[in-house]
Amino acid sequence: MKALTRARNELFRRAPDESFPDLTSLVAHCRTAKAESVDRWHPPRAITPALGDGRLDLSLGLDGDFTLNDWSFSQLCSLAHVNKETVTRLTPGTAAQVFRETLPGGNKPLQVFTRGQAVRSVHGVGYTRLHNADLLAAVQEFATDFTPPQKAASGGTGLYCGEQDLFAFLIDPTGWAEIDGEAFAPGFFVWNSEVGKRSLGVQSFWFQAVCANHIVWDAVEVVEFTRKHTASVGDSLGEIRQIIERLVQQRDARRDGFVTTIRKAMGTALGADPEEALKELTKHGFPKGLAKEALALAEQKGRFTIFAVVDALTRLSQQLVYAGERAEADMKAARLFELALAA
Numbered sequence: 001m002k003a004l005t006r007a008r009n010e011l012f013r014r015a016p017d018e019s020f021p022d023l024t025s026l027v028a029h030c031r032t033a034k035a036e037s038v039d040r041w042h043p044p045r046a047i048t049p050a051l052g053d054g055r056l057d058l059s060l061g062l063d064g065d066f067t068l069n070d071w072s073f074s075q076l077c078s079l080a081h082v083n084k085e086t087v088t089r090l091t092p093g094t095a096a097q098v099f100r101e102t103l104p105g106g107n108k109p110l111q112v113f114t115r116g117q118a119v120r121s122v123h124g125v126g127y128t129r130l131h132n133a134d135l136l137a138a139v140q141e142f143a144t145d146f147t148p149p150q151k152a153a154s155g156g157t158g159l160y161c162g163e164q165d166l167f168a169f170l171i172d173p174t175g176w177a178e179i180d181g182e183a184f185a186p187g188f189f190v191w192n193s194e195v196g197k198r199s200l201g202v203q204s205f206w207f208q209a210v211c212a213n214h215i216v217w218d219a220v221e222v223v224e225f226t227r228k229h230t231a232s233v234g235d236s237l238g239e240i241r242q243i244i245e246r247l248v249q250q251r252d253a254r255r256d257g258f259v260t261t262i263r264k265a266m267g268t269a270l271g272a273d274p275e276e277a278l279k280e281l282t283k284h285g286f287p288k289g290l291a292k293e294a295l296a297l298a299e300q301k302g303r304f305t306i307f308a309v310v311d312a313l314t315r316l317s318q319q320l321v322y323a324g325e326r327a328e329a330d331m332k333a334a335r336l337f338e339l340a341l342a343a
Helices: 006-013 023-036 070-080 092-102 132-142 233-266 274-283 288-299 306-317 323-335 337-342
Strands: 002-004 037-042 047-051 056-060 065-068 110-115 118-123 159-161 166-171 177-179 182-192 200-207 216-227
Touching: 002 200, 006 166, 023 037, 023 132, 023 159, 023 166, 047 092, 056 070, 056 092, 056 110, 065 070, 070 092, 070 118, 132 166, 132 182, 132 233, 177 233, 182 216, 182 233, 182 323, 200 233, 216 233, 233 306, 233 337, 274 288, 288 306, 306 323, 306 337, 323 337
Parallel strands: 065 118
Antiparallel strands: 002 216, 037 110, 047 056, 056 065, 110 118, 159 166, 166 182, 177 182, 182 200, 200 216
């Protein structure tokens, strides 16, 4: 089992306006971006620097002048083989002259991706775009029961889209199933960039806990697929669909068995009396103080069933300060379900 930190890394690098409350709003944002964006193909001679209102713009022949954002400016510097940090120190007029002398010539067209009057990216003929909206359409096709995790301590939702890339973290909070006698739920990450910032990818997994910083704890059956934005990138949607579909199929098959285990745990007593139940918990590694507290909570439900005790232990674990301690306590509690299977 492993800890997955990809969602945590995204959480701490995202600005508040890149976070979306749910998949519906993220999909709507990406569809709007796709509808308003245009690929403009021009020969190098038709792409020239221009002076805007105290800034450097890009002229695209008869299409007019367009502004540059940080990412498209970085790509322009890369195409011209000039140092970005050096060019940013120059006046717009001097910078324009630098690009006039260094931008590539030739006959191979460049694709300039725009939205409104802003350039989102600049690429050569070897780059093939995959829109975020198309990726999310594939996700929605199969992951109908999946939602973002609980909000992070900082307010991040796990659903992000900025001017450079997309990242989505989705789980099925009702999809708990049994794997090797322990409880796991399914989840996955997907990511993409319409402007060449990162590859296309998906990572599916089964997990036991997600902490307040969106670290995925104790992940198993981790499957990852990535693809660069080359000519065949569109075919990758089929692979992503299959990975998510397999995850859903596994969930459905395993959930049936898990439901049977839960029902049995709800009808099986941990012990004939509080003293016997206390001995059983201490035998499984629970401190006596914690065990007594859990049994007191379970007693409120009228019976020391395995399910009631596990539920009480899980509620008490949420009072622990550290995520690692919470995850360990939850795993120990989940192992008590094995007693129901053996009964």
